Amino acid sequence: MTASAYQKLTEIFERAYYLKRTQSLLNWDSAVMLPPAAGPIRARQMAIQSELIHQTLSDPHLGKFISNAQAQESTLDIWQQANLREMRRLYRQHQAVPEALHSRLAEETVHCEQAWRQAKTDNNFKLFAKAFAPLMELIRKKSETLSSALELDPYSALLQDYDPSVTKIDCDSLFTSLSQKLPSLIREVTTHQAEIPESDPLDWDTKSQMKICRQVIRDLGFDFEKGRLDKSAHPFTEGGVNDVRMTTQIEPHQPLHSLLSAIHECGHALYDLHLPPDWHTQPVGAALGMSVHEGVALFYEMTVARSTYFAHYLHQQCQSIGLSTTVDNIRIPLLKVNPGAIRIQADEVTYLAHLIIRYRIETKLLEGSLEIESIPTFWNEQMHNLLGITPKDYAEGCLQDIHWALGLFGYFPCYAIGFAHSCHLFRWLQEEIEQCDFGKILQQLDHHLFSRGSMDTKFFLLNESVQTTDPAEFILNYLEDKYLK
Amino acid sequence: MTASAYQKLTEIFERAYYLKRTQSLLNWDSAVMLPPAAGPIRARQMAIQSELIHQTLSDPHLGKFISNAQAQESTLDIWQQANLREMRRLYRQHQAVPEALHSRLAEETVHCEQAWRQAKTDNNFKLFAKAFAPLMELIRKKSETLSSALELDPYSALLQDYDPSVTKIDCDSLFTSLSQKLPSLIREVTTHQAEIPESDPLDWDTKSQMKICRQVIRDLGFDFEKGRLDKSAHPFTEGGVNDVRMTTQIEPHQPLHSLLSAIHECGHALYDLHLPPDWHTQPVGAALGMSVHEGVALFYEMTVARSTYFAHYLHQQCQSIGLSTTVDNIRIPLLKVNPGAIRIQADEVTYLAHLIIRYRIETKLLEGSLEIESIPTFWNEQMHNLLGITPKDYAEGCLQDIHWALGLFGYFPCYAIGFAHSCHLFRWLQEEIEQCDFGKILQQLDHHLFSRGSMDTKFFLLNESVQTTDPAEFILNYLEDKYLK
Numbered sequence: 001m002t003a004s005a006y007q008k009l010t011e012i013f014e015r016a017y018y019l020k021r022t023q024s025l026l027n028w029d030s031a032v033m034l035p036p037a038a039g040p041i042r043a044r045q046m047a048i049q050s051e052l053i054h055q056t057l058s059d060p061h062l063g064k065f066i067s068n069a070q071a072q073e074s075t076l077d078i079w080q081q082a083n084l085r086e087m088r089r090l091y092r093q094h095q096a097v098p099e100a101l102h103s104r105l106a107e108e109t110v111h112c113e114q115a116w117r118q119a120k121t122d123n124n125f126k127l128f129a130k131a132f133a134p135l136m137e138l139i140r141k142k143s144e145t146l147s148s149a150l151e152l153d154p155y156s157a158l159l160q161d162y163d164p165s166v167t168k169i170d171c172d173s174l175f176t177s178l179s180q181k182l183p184s185l186i187r188e189v190t191t192h193q194a195e196i197p198e199s200d201p202l203d204w205d206t207k208s209q210m211k212i213c214r215q216v217i218r219d220l221g222f223d224f225e226k227g228r229l230d231k232s233a234h235p236f237t238e239g240g241v242n243d244v245r246m247t248t249q250i251e252p253h254q255p256l257h258s259l260l261s262a263i264h265e266c267g268h269a270l271y272d273l274h275l276p277p278d279w280h281t282q283p284v285g286a287a288l289g290m291s292v293h294e295g296v297a298l299f300y301e302m303t304v305a306r307s308t309y310f311a312h313y314l315h316q317q318c319q320s321i322g323l324s325t326t327v328d329n330i331r332i333p334l335l336k337v338n339p340g341a342i343r344i345q346a347d348e349v350t351y352l353a354h355l356i357i358r359y360r361i362e363t364k365l366l367e368g369s370l371e372i373e374s375i376p377t378f379w380n381e382q383m384h385n386l387l388g389i390t391p392k393d394y395a396e397g398c399l400q401d402i403h404w405a406l407g408l409f410g411y412f413p414c415y416a417i418g419f420a421h422s423c424h425l426f427r428w429l430q431e432e433i434e435q436c437d438f439g440k441i442l443q444q445l446d447h448h449l450f451s452r453g454s455m456d457t458k459f460f461l462l463n464e465s466v467q468t469t470d471p472a473e474f475i476l477n478y479l480e481d482k483y484l485k
Numbered sequence: 486m487t488a489s490a491y492q493k494l495t496e497i498f499e500r501a502y503y504l505k506r507t508q509s510l511l512n513w514d515s516a517v518m519l520p521p522a523a524g525p526i527r528a529r530q531m532a533i534q535s536e537l538i539h540q541t542l543s544d545p546h547l548g549k550f551i552s553n554a555q556a557q558e559s560t561l562d563i564w565q566q567a568n569l570r571e572m573r574r575l576y577r578q579h580q581a582v583p584e585a586l587h588s589r590l591a592e593e594t595v596h597c598e599q600a601w602r603q604a605k606t607d608n609n610f611k612l613f614a615k616a617f618a619p620l621m622e623l624i625r626k627k628s629e630t631l632s633s634a635l636e637l638d639p640y641s642a643l644l645q646d647y648d649p650s651v652t653k654i655d656c657d658s659l660f661t662s663l664s665q666k667l668p669s670l671i672r673e674v675t676t677h678q679a680e681i682p683e684s685d686p687l688d689w690d691t692k693s694q695m696k697i698c699r700q701v702i703r704d705l706g707f708d709f710e711k712g713r714l715d716k717s718a719h720p721f722t723e724g725g726v727n728d729v730r731m732t733t734q735i736e737p738h739q740p741l742h743s744l745l746s747a748i749h750e751c752g753h754a755l756y757d758l759h760l761p762p763d764w765h766t767q768p769v770g771a772a773l774g775m776s777v778h779e780g781v782a783l784f785y786e787m788t789v790a791r792s793t794y795f796a797h798y799l800h801q802q803c804q805s806i807g808l809s810t811t812v813d814n815i816r817i818p819l820l821k822v823n824p825g826a827i828r829i830q831a832d833e834v835t836y837l838a839h840l841i842i843r844y845r846i847e848t849k850l851l852e853g854s855l856e857i858e859s860i861p862t863f864w865n866e867q868m869h870n871l872l873g874i875t876p877k878d879y880a881e882g883c884l885q886d887i888h889w890a891l892g893l894f895g896y897f898p899c900y901a902i903g904f905a906h907s908c909h910l911f912r913w914l915q916e917e918i919e920q921c922d923f924g925k926i927l928q929q930l931d932h933h934l935f936s937r938g939s940m941d942t943k944f945f946l947l948n949e950s951v952q953t954t955d956p957a958e959f960i961l962n963y964l965e966d967k968y969l970k
Contacts, residue, residue, distance in 0.1 A: 015533060018526075018529050018530050019533065021526065021530055022507060022511065022530050022533075022534060025510065025511065025514060026507065029514065033518075033713065034728065035710055035711050035712050036710045036711075037708075037710045037727040037728070038711070038727045040727075041503075041725075041726070041727050041728060042728070045503045045506055045510075048500060048503045048504065049507060223522075224520070225521045226520050226521075226522045226523070227520050228518065240526075242520070242522040242523045242526050243519065243522070243523030243526060243527070
């Protein structure tokens with residue numbers, strides 16, 4: 001008896017899944033463990049692993065199996081049908097990118113990331129620009145190739161890698177509305193908060209910072225039998241079911257930043273750990289796109305952790321490990337709105353301004369209306385206009401994020417759309433948040449979102465709500481309610 | 486212009502090299518970092534990576550490229566010719582093992598290793614035996630398949646994976662001589678040492694143990710820009726040029742065991758880090774088999790570190806980090822011969838007895854003259870006969886080593902042949918050892934051995950010396966000189 005086409009497909013996608021998990025380990029290890037001299041070796045390992053994944057998912061045999069499986073679709077159950085839909089989508093995306101282009105992208109990305117690290121350390125934009133130019137060229141090629149294959153404009157074609165449910169029109173609309181209203185909201189909130197007294201700085205040492213991070217994420221529901229928390233220069237999460245690795249960045253005099261980073265990553269980790277266990281090796285078992293993923297992470301970081309309720313909970317936790325402080329010294333910095341240069345350290349209100357800038361730059365770069373060498377000037381102008389500040393150097397300015405150096409064009413909108421998801425989640429789980437009932441929050445998210453993988457094609461809450469409110473309005477209402485009342 | 490056959494071969498072997506480096510990271514991470522729940526996922530990742538390597542190295546196209554490259558051999562330089570020789574050897578070995586058998590071996594190995602861990606913890610031999618039986622069956626199949634392809638007896642065929650320069654006849658001769666003379670030598674040495682006073686135990690905490698380990702291996706020449714030292718349940722080394730990861734086992738009341746383990750692994754690490762830089766991705770750039778590799782590790786652990794000179798050096802190091810002790814409290818345990826149950830904690834004289842037992846068992850298992858269920862009885866009889874002791878449980882007895890659970894049949898002789906290499910290295914570098922001139926020792930090893938990769942087919946020192954002395958005699962003379970004079 002020969003295996004059915006669908007069965008063969010599941011085997012191929014399972015293989016690709018495990019290859020990706022290995023790629024993910026290579027990534028994590030690069031940031032957390034790798035000895036300095038091993039950069040070039042790791043780069044080759046990652047490029048080869050990336051080629052293997054692309055080869056597996058663009059193999060022309062897949063196309064035949066998919067057609068055959070579709071012919072038998074009536075024999076499949078609803079999860080299998082959704083799985084086949086996701087398989088087809090992934091195959092279309094991979095197959096549209098020629099192997100040679102994919103390999104060149106993998107190589108240039110590695111070079112550009114290395115140049116970016118050096119450039120950021122040396123405050124040398126030219127060094128970055130030189131490595132970024134050939135990568136940008138390839139990203140443009142990829143977007144054009146995908147554009148004609150997927151019948152989408154070039155930017156929307158890139159978005160499909162991260163969130164297949166949105167297009168450039170959605171992003172334009174969201175960012176336009178936000179940019180029209182955010183600057184005045186920021187002014188209003190800072191005026192409103194002018195009377196709030198200064199709090200005493202929290203000076204916790206590295207060990208205490210890691211201890212409180214571990215304690216809080218355990219309370220949020222993270223299972224250390226299934227993952228790790230380490231330190232790295234930039235916080236991130238890698239892995240999947242049964243093995244999620246997250247990192248946080250330890251800031252000597254800013255322990256709440258370390259904690260909020262850990263909480264953000266914990267949101268990602270909880271999602272990954274609760275994906276449908278029977279489907280985790282299959283496309284339908286993956287998360288519902290990166291906007292929803294970032295939405296969950298921002299939900300934990302912004303709406304759960306930046307609240308008076310959480311400040312009280314955290315104060316108790318601090319006391320339990322012998323860190324003496326007051327509730328106010330925690331609450332005030334969690335809720336204070338204060339324009340700053342660094343996105344990942346931004347408060348809930350100014351955070352969105354950072355995304356507007358990145359969106360403007362990456363769409364302009366792609367369409368060719370902004371030159372790479374003009375990024376710093378444009379960046380600083382935008383920072384000045386939206387937040388009234390000027391970064392002190394490139395590291396604090398246009399070189400702060402790793403995304404473009406990794407070739408991740410179309411990723412930044414996920415944070416903004418995710419922000420809207422986060423506000424929706426807040427409305428839905430407001431009562432549990434006020435009680436710091438983290439168990440109930442996780443249970444609800446697991447049941448309605450995490451354990452459904454990519455069974456649905458849109459996030460159910462947003463789906464319902466967009467019928468009445470547009471995402472920008474929803475975000476702005478949430479922020480006004482929280483910060484002006 | 487099309488690439489030459491030789492050029493194509495180097496590309497394929499380079500790819501296999503990077504796939505192996507990734508496999509190596511998966512291994513290291515499994516032992517040092519992996520969250521407990523992720524075992525089954527890691528097993529699949531490793532099996533898939535192993536299949537990819539095997540597919541790459543057994544691809545029938547390779548055979549054609551090798552024939553074509555041999556036809557052009559006169560255009561190759563001597564390194565390239567040696568590389569081609571190693572390529573042909575590796576291809577013959579891989580190609581002889583059918584892909585289905587290789588995959589089944591990879592899967593069963595993973596199951597058996599997991600069962601072994603559990604069995605060792607639970608002191609349950611039956612649990613191990615059940616998982617080992619199907620693996621043993623496959624190892625027998627592999628040895629028969631390789632045997633006919635390589636025209637060697639089944640055990641010698643397995644040896645080729647670890648040391649292509651030896652056969653079962655060499656091993657039989659070595660182990661027979663050793664087993665005839667070792668028991669009486671052990672009695673003589675223990676009698677000779679009866680008057681040595683007891684030393685005070687060294688009670689260094691975990692942190693101090695790791696500190697002294699790091700300090701010593703740095704002095705031996707290990708570069709922390711190119712590798713790491715971590716803790717694990719069993720010491721091992723993984724990696725290659727520019728990124729070698731070694732581990733040591735921290736024994737609460739036995740800090741010298743932790744240190745000697747770290748020194749042993751450092752021997753492996755130094756070899757891997759000094760392989761010929763221009764050739765590290767190619768077969769000729771690999772180490773000269775595992776006997777020589779273990780020889781270098783044993784050289785550092787046994788002949789360099791177990792000496793009065795080293796005790797003085799170590800005493801100084803201890804003082805420099807504030808660990809107060811006497812030279813005698815270090816020297817006495819380093820040189821004391823004391824039969825014990827655990828191989829990796831054995832002294833220099835009784836160490837070989839452990840290898841005799843394993844060699845006898847694995848050759849009998851392979852030829853079918855010993856049943857798996859009879860291993861514990863046979864083990865304990867042999868322990869009693871050779872060392873006069875009885876292990877207190879399976880963990881201290883026949884389940885102590887991971888090798889058989891990993892399917893590594895034919896590996897244990899490498900330690901014994903390596904021991905002979907180690908004695909030869911001692912004769913050669915005696916002066917530098919007496920001066921604890923670690924820099925000079927490394928320089929000599931690098932120049933004459935490490936940086937030559939697999940350019941030669943036999944280790945030059947052994948080559949010269951076997952003309953006058955057989956390995957067993959050489960080992961026994963060394964031990965008598967050191968421990969009876």
